[in-house]
Amino acid sequence: MALGKDYVTQECSIASALEVVGERWTLLVVRDALYGxxxxxxxxxxxxxxxAVLSARLRTLTEAGILEKRRYQESPPRDEYVVxxxxxxxxxxxxxxxxxxREHLMDRRLRYFRHAECGTELGSYGECPACGTVVPVADVLLTPGPGLDPDPADPVSRALLKPKRLLEPLETDHV
Amino acid sequence: MALGKDYVTQECSIASALEVVGERWTLLVVRDALYGxxxxxxxxxxxxxxxAVLSARLRTLTEAGILEKRRYQESPPRDEYVVxxxxxxxxxxxxxxxxxxREHLMDRRLRYFRHAECGTELGSYGECPACGTVVPVADVLLTPGPGLDPDPADPVSRALLKPKRLLEPLETDHV
DNA sequence: ACCGTTGGTTCGTTCATTGAACCCACGGCT
DNA sequence: AGCCGTGGGTTCAATGAACGAACCAACGGT
Structure with missing residues (x-):
């Protein structure tokens, strides 16, 4: 729905992007989707x-083609949202x-993003300084840093304590 | 205000960043500030x-150290906001x-961002493909594209029809 | 027959955004 | 002196979005 009518007059691709992903929570949902x-x-x-807000965001992100709703089992019908x-x-x-x-607001390192092939930490625009290439998202390895709570309450945060690649589906313990 | 209390629990530098710049209008204010x-x-x-919203955003951006309020004349006292x-x-x-x-939502080119030194259009992470370096913000030249309204109503959009470097103060015709 | 899980919707309250109106310090004009 | 214009705001009522608690529904298991 968006920020809509006001942003439309902006003639600017930043404004257009923010119309789609600029609402509260939206970019965090996308972040989580990339995390698996x-x-x-x-x-x-x-x-x-x-x-209610989550339902609304999942719907608009699906309509915008950023997530895809996919049936992963019939009976009972269950859907998942894949980026x-x-x-x-x-x-x-x-x-x-x-x-x-991280550079302007944080005082500690929460996570490292590394090139999965060689373990090198990514540079500021997502490149691998060792290999000299921009690392595709699927080859980014997410590893925990020292500032992260070692025993978080929710199962998703617990699952993210293990190194994993982006996009790889998350394994929570509700199985 | 901020998105505050909910985002705080996130242990994530993206969430922290969005606490500061994630509200409606905020990133567009920063964009304009970079445009001069x-x-x-x-x-x-x-x-x-x-x-009221502009006043609030200018205040929080100033408090966050993203803009600086600067007196540019006494009597009558006049302030400007510099990035x-x-x-x-x-x-x-x-x-x-x-x-x-631009790639996912727009059907036309509104603006080009070029390396001021050589005129080459910037690559996707802000580098100059010809020079092979990441271009500093002050050396980015903003030039109009074919999709832009050639006769906009407000003086700021009119001033942005001329090529200009980022950060360079904008000259509107209210002088 | 009942309970638990997943994936929602509904609803009343609170909070943010909107747009119009108002304010004030000053300079300049007549 | 009185008035108008400009820059940079604040105030306020009405609307819209977010919040969180409660409810709902389809199914499997026991």
């Missing part, structure tokens, strides 16, 4: 977001925000 | 934002959002 979160309940407990190529293309923007936040 | 907008009235007419190094550091994030919006 796919199920409604996992988004819910990890984000601490009101259910699409268009959503994966938001990685550089999320990465840039993370770098800015 | 400095005066209250210029932000107002260019963004079409309610005055700081911390604000300039948001350029990669805005750039990444612009690239995503």
């Amino acid at each position: 979160v796919r199920r409604y309940n996992d988004f819910l407990v990890h984000l601490g977001i009101p259910r 699409t190529d268009r959503g994966i293309a938001l990685w550089p923007a999320l990465r840039a925000l993370a770098v800015w936040g | 907008v400095r005066r209250y009235n210029d932000f107002l007419v260019h963004l079409g934002i309610p005055r 700081t190094d911390r604000g300039i550091a948001l350029w990669p994030a805005l750039r990444a959002l612009a690239v995503w919006g």
Whole structure:
């Protein structure tokens, strides 16, 4: 729905992008999707977001082609939300925000993003300094840093304590 | 205000960044500041934002060290808002959002971002493909594209029809 | 027959955004 | 002196979005 009528007059691709992903919670949902979160309940407990808002965001992100709703079992019918190529293309923007936040707001390292092939930490625009290439999202390895709570309450945060690649589906312990 | 209390539990530098710049209008104010907008009235007419919201955003951005309020004349006292190094550091994030919006939402080119030294259009992470270096913000030349309205209503948009470097103060015709 | 899980919707309260109106300090004009 | 214009705001009522608690529904298991 968006910020809509006001942003439309902006003639600016930044404004257009923010119309789609600029609402409260939206970019955090996309972040979680890139981290491998796919199920409604996992988004819910990890984000601490009101259910109504989560439903609305999942719907608009699906309509925008950033997530795809996919039936993963019949009977009982269960759906999951998987990030699409268009959503994966938001990685550089999320990465840039993370770098800015880390350098200007944080006093400790929460996570490291590494090139899965060689273990080198990514540079500021997502490149591998050792290999000299921009690392595709699927080859980014997410590893915990020293500032992270070692015993978090929710199962999603617990699952994220293990190193894992982006996009790889998250294994929570509700199995 | 901020998105505050909910985002705080996130242990994530993206969430921290969005606490500061994730509210409605905030990133567009920063974009305008990078484009050289400095005066209250210029932000107002260019963004079409309610005055109360603009005042609030300018205040929180100043408190966050992203803008700096600077007296540019006494009697009558007049202030302008100048983007700081911390604000300039948001350029990669805005750039990444612009690239995503352009590729996934726009059907026409509104603006080109070029390396001022050589005129080459910037690559997707803000580098100059010809020179092989990441271009500093002050050396980015903003030039109009074919999709841009050639006769916009507000003076700020009119001033942005001329090629200009980022950060360079905008010359509107209210002089 | 009942309970638990997943994935929602509904609803009343609180909070943010909007747009219009108002304010004030000053300079300049007549 | 009185008045108008400009820049940079604040105040206020009405609307819209977010919050969180409660409810709902389809199914499997016991």
